[in-house]
Amino acid sequence: DAKTTQPTSMDCAEGRAANLPCNHSTISGNEYVYWYRQIHSQGPQYIIHGLKNNETNEMASLIITEDRKSSTLILPHATLRDTAVYYCIVRGITGGGNKLTFGTGTQLKVEL
Amino acid sequence: GAVVSQHPSWVICKSGTSVKIECRSLDFQATTMFWYRQFPKQSLMLMATSNEGSKATYEQGVEKDKFLINHASLTLSTLTVTSAHPEDSSFYICSARDVGLAGGPNTGELFFGEGSRLTVL
Numbered sequence: 250d251a252k253t254t255q256p257t258s259m260d261c262a263e264g265r266a267a268n269l270p271c272n273h274s275t276i277s278g279n280e281y282v283y284w285y286r287q288i289h290s291q292g293p294q295y296i297i298h299g300l301k302n303n304e305t306n307e308m309a310s311l312i313i314t315e316d317r318k319s320s321t322l323i324l325p326h327a328t329l330r331d332t333a334v335y336y337c338i339v340r341g342i343t344g345g346g347n348k349l350t351f352g353t354g355t356q357l358k359v360e361l
Numbered sequence: 362g363a364v365v366s367q368h369p370s371w372v373i374c375k376s377g378t379s380v381k382i383e384c385r386s387l388d389f390q391a392t393t394m395f396w397y398r399q400f401p402k403q404s405l406m407l408m409a410t411s412n413e414g415s416k417a418t419y420e421q422g423v424e425k426d427k428f429l430i431n432h433a434s435l436t437l438s439t440l441t442v443t444s445a446h447p448e449d450s451s452f453y454i455c456s457a458r459d460v461g462l463a464g465g466p467n468t469g470e471l472f473f474g475e476g477s478r479l480t481v482l
Contacts, residue, residue, distance in 0.1 A: 285473075292365075292454045292473035293405070336404075348395050349456070349471060351405040 253337045258356040261331075267324040269355050271337030274318040279341045282313060283349070284322045286333040293336065293351075296322065327359045363389045365457050367474035374445055375482055381441045382477045384455035390435035391457035395471070396428075399452040411438040411455075445481040453477045 254272040261267040273282065281300050285293040297304055297311045299320075304311045310323040324331055336354040364387040374380050384394055392413045397405040409430055410418040417430035427449075429441040438457075442449055454476045 287405075290452070290476070290478070292367075292456075292476045295472070348407055348410060350407065351397075353404050 253339055253352050255335075255337050255352065255355045257353065258358065260358050260360060261324075261327045263328055263359055263361055264326055267327040267331065267357055267359070269322040269324075269335050269337075269357065270319065271322070272319045273337070273339045276317050276339050277341070280339045281341070282311065282317075282320050283338045283340065284309070284311065285336045285338065285349075285351075286331075287336070287354070288330075288333040296335075327357075329359050329361070331357065332359045333357060363387075363457075363459055363472045365455065365472045365474040367453075367455055367477045369477060370475060371478040371480070373480045373482065376446050377444055379441055379443045380445055380479060381439055382453055382455075382479075384438045384440070384457070384474055386436045386457045386459075386472075389457075389459040391438075391459065392435060394432060394438040394455055394457045396430065396438075396440050397454045397456070399454060399476075405454060408440075413438075442479065445479070447481045450479055450481045453479060 281298050283298040284296040286296055287293045297306055297309050299311045299313055301317055313320045334354040334356050336351050338349050366385045366387055368383045372380055394411040396408045398408050399405045407420050408423045411430045411432040413432045413435055419425050427443055432438040456471045456473045458471050
């Protein structure tokens, strides 16, 4: 699976949009981009995933660049409860048993 | 979304004893479950892949005889930490994929349990 690079930490004011970047320059054609988050002392929570088109759900939006070498997770109106470590993961859907390999992630701190 | 439950949420044990952690998929069947370990301020590290009805596949560096995995049914996998020592103290997390979605448009969303915190004294 392709390796990802994320900033170690980010701050965001409550109510503002949080934009979390991820670089995955070695992504291959059949690999998806997944985002999970982990609130302290809890299991990871699925947020969103995509292949090449931008995606949106009730939690967030995922913007993938045309060359697919980077992506941005957008939390449109961050709240204090969005404070968590956000993991960007790329992987194919075949082989490997669908296991996910976690990097170090981005610690997002949402403040008043 | 699908629910994966772990039990116990936390456990404290004496050094040398064995501890069993259960991972259940509550509303779906899972032929494959994954066990992760997470030390403080670190990321999740995959330990092993648990396969229903067959032996688990362990990641490099993970001792098979120390971390026993059993996946006897489509809704339950167990991780037993044998002869636990203080260095085994960690946050253990399982995940599972809904087999009902295999081959469908879903691209393998995995659901995670709440985690089990083990402290070995």
